[in-house]
Amino acid sequence: MAKKTEATVEEKLRALYDLQLIDSRVDEIRNVRGELPLEVEDLEDEVQGLKTRIDKLKTDVETINYEISAKKNLIEESKALIKKYSEQQKNVRNSREFNSLSKEIEFQELEIQLAEKNIKEFKAQIEQKKEVISETKEKLTEREAHLKHKKSELDAILAETEKEEKALLKKSEEFEEKIEERLVKAYKRIRHNVKNGLAVVPVERGASGGSFFTIPPQVQVEIASRKKIITDEHSGRILVDPKLAEEEQEKMEALFAKI
Numbered sequence: 001m002a003k004k005t006e007a008t009v010e011e012k013l014r015a016l017y018d019l020q021l022i023d024s025r026v027d028e029i030r031n032v033r034g035e036l037p038l039e040v041e042d043l044e045d046e047v048q049g050l051k052t053r054i055d056k057l058k059t060d061v062e063t064i065n066y067e068i069s070a071k072k073n074l075i076e077e078s079k080a081l082i083k084k085y086s087e088q089q090k091n092v093r094n095s096r097e098f099n100s101l102s103k104e105i106e107f108q109e110l111e112i113q114l115a116e117k118n119i120k121e122f123k124a125q126i127e128q129k130k131e132v133i134s135e136t137k138e139k140l141t142e143r144e145a146h147l148k149h150k151k152s153e154l155d156a157i158l159a160e161t162e163k164e165e166k167a168l169l170k171k172s173e174e175f176e177e178k179i180e181e182r183l184v185k186a187y188k189r190i191r192h193n194v195k196n197g198l199a200v201v202p203v204e205r206g207a208s209g210g211s212f213f214t215i216p217p218q219v220q221v222e223i224a225s226r227k228k229i230i231t232d233e234h235s236g237r238i239l240v241d242p243k244l245a246e247e248e249q250e251k252m253e254a255l256f257a258k259i
Helices: 009-033 036-089 095-177 181-193 217-225 242-258
Strands: 200-204 238-240
Touching (some): 009 095, 009 200, 009 238
């Protein structure tokens, strides 16, 4: 038969508490990282968004410059037509032809006025967009510097903790294999349901670790006997006696020191 089936209740409790100590150590490492990975991700998205905005504004400026060129060409065409119609007026045979050419000249003059007005408006748009580009570039420079700082901060933490975290996760898997599947599932369920991830806790000052609810003396005696797995009726956590907890903490601290 497999060893985990033959294990005594005390051995199961020790294995569960060891597993808890390993997983709590992993939690500590991840808490050190905290929100940094998400911060870095958000900053990367923001930087990309600013770059996209700058590119779009530059494209807008190019489009407006093209429109200005088109209007300038129109002005030159209108001026050429005015010159042409003015020359034709010198050779007209009657006032009707003269008036018709005058209307054409007047129309081209209005076209020039409108084109000049459009050019003025386009230039104002370019100035406004260039101002926004300048402001966006400043913001981009600031956000890129912030991102660089946060990335180096994250990289430093990862360099310090990644190796330890991987080793601990491997240990966590090894210790899980020593415990029967039913208990591992119960442990994981409790760990998932409690805020601080503590599924196995020692009795402290007559209450379960982190709780203010007193455990009856008779139950405390049962916990200390290590003959059955007992859970806290309020939190659902698995309870171990302080002496066992102390012994396992010392053992695991020695193991952590080697990682």
